[in-house]
Amino acid sequence: MKSPDFDYVRPDSLAEVFEMLKNHDGRAQLLAGGQSLMAIMNLRMADPELLIDINGLPGMRSIEKQGDRIRIGALVTHRELLESPVVAECVPLLSQAVPYVAHVAIRNKGTIGGSLALADPAAEYPAVAQALGATIIAASPAGERRIQAADYFLGFYQTALQPEEVLLAVEFPVAAPGQHFVFCELARRHGDFAMVGLAAAITLSGASVQAASFAFCAVAGYPQLASTAMAGMVGKKLDSAQILAAQEALETDLTPNGDLQANAATKIHLARVLLGRALEQMRVQP
Numbered sequence: 001m002k003s004p005d006f007d008y009v010r011p012d013s014l015a016e017v018f019e020m021l022k023n024h025d026g027r028a029q030l031l032a033g034g035q036s037l038m039a040i041m042n043l044r045m046a047d048p049e050l051l052i053d054i055n056g057l058p059g060m061r062s063i064e065k066q067g068d069r070i071r072i073g074a075l076v077t078h079r080e081l082l083e084s085p086v087v088a089e090c091v092p093l094l095s096q097a098v099p100y101v102a103h104v105a106i107r108n109k110g111t112i113g114g115s116l117a118l119a120d121p122a123a124e125y126p127a128v129a130q131a132l133g134a135t136i137i138a139a140s141p142a143g144e145r146r147i148q149a150a151d152y153f154l155g156f157y158q159t160a161l162q163p164e165e166v167l168l169a170v171e172f173p174v175a176a177p178g179q180h181f182v183f184c185e186l187a188r189r190h191g192d193f194a195m196v197g198l199a200a201a202i203t204l205s206g207a208s209v210q211a212a213s214f215a216f217c218a219v220a221g222y223p224q225l226a227s228t229a230m231a232g233m234v235g236k237k238l239d240s241a242q243i244l245a246a247q248e249a250l251e252t253d254l255t256p257n258g259d260l261q262a263n264a265a266t267k268i269h270l271a272r273v274l275l276g277r278a279l280e281q282m283r284v285q286p
């Protein structure tokens with residue numbers, strides 16, 4: 001199936017984008033990599049009258065270390081993330097997640113901003129952003145605002161981004177000594193959307209856990225933090241008993257939606273498997 005007809009523009013300034021969004025009042029949509037939007041349009045699940053291609057906007061393609069933060073422009077592609085030594089060194093959890101995103105052709109075009117704006121419940125980057133407490137930076141005619149990940153992901157394909165806003169960048173904290181990260185997921189085939197995915201970060205002091213953050217994708221409408229499992233680990237030794245306790249806490253933390261891939265009980269089981277694997281891996285990391 002082909003998409004309905006639409007007009008296309010490629011402005012080179014944010015001011016023009018804001019003007020076009022205002023003039024088309026809900027009937028225009030931003031186009032980044034097009035790897036989700038064009039498919040949605042071809043399926044006739046969206047029919048904007050105007051596509052505003054934001055690939056001509058300046059300043060949205062860089063990856064910059066700014067003190068203890070890394071700022072990644074919204075137009076940075078999945079492939080650029082994968083190939084970035086700065087991301088590998090400073091945000092290893094994000095680096096680990098990229099190979100799970102789709103396939104090479106899609107990774108060549110799709111962008112981190114598009115993924116965070118769409119907020120597919122099974123997508124990897126929203127879970128990474130949630131686990132690391134990332135900050136989303138959005139611009140509108142009123143100026144820029146910074147939105148914490150915890151306040152950004154609101155529900156099924158729902159974010160705090162307003163219709164008049166453009167997602168400019170996302171900031172992640174730079175990994176600190178003692179932090180360990182694992183991204184893992186289960187999918188029917190590599191590159192498919194996750195049945196369940198996990199972005200996990202812990203801070204160890206010796207064998208003792210100082211902080212833990214576990215965000216799951218594909219279990220709820222938005223990336224869900226396993227709060228009880230996280231809190232229960234702090235101050236404890238990362239041993240087999242503690243790993244089992246964290247897995248058991250998922251029964252309280254997660255209330256999965258069954259979907260076409262797996263029912264709720266299977267998702268809880270898969271989440272337990274992933275958390276067990278991640279924590280075992282962190283236990284033996286140097």
Ligand SMILES: Cc1cc2nc3c(=O)[nH]c(=O)nc-3n(C[C@H](O)[C@H](O)[C@H](O)COP(=O)(O)OP(=O)(O)OC[C@H]3O[C@@H](n4cnc5c(N)ncnc54)[C@H](O)[C@@H]3O)c2cc1C
Nearest residue numbers: 030032033034035036037102110111113114115117123167
């Ligand atoms: C076969 C297939 C498999 C896939 N598998 C996965 C997968 O396993 N994991 C995964 O995470 N993704 C997957 N994707 C989606 C892919 O990662 C997309 O690249 C991503 O979801 C959207 O990025 P994009 O740049 O292509 O955005 P687009 O498709 O251009 O836009 C998506 C939406 O975001 C909005 N938008 C884009 N950029 C901005 C911005 N800067 N500010 C505000 N709004 C914006 C658009 O208006 C649109 O509503 C898959 C896609 C396909 C086709």
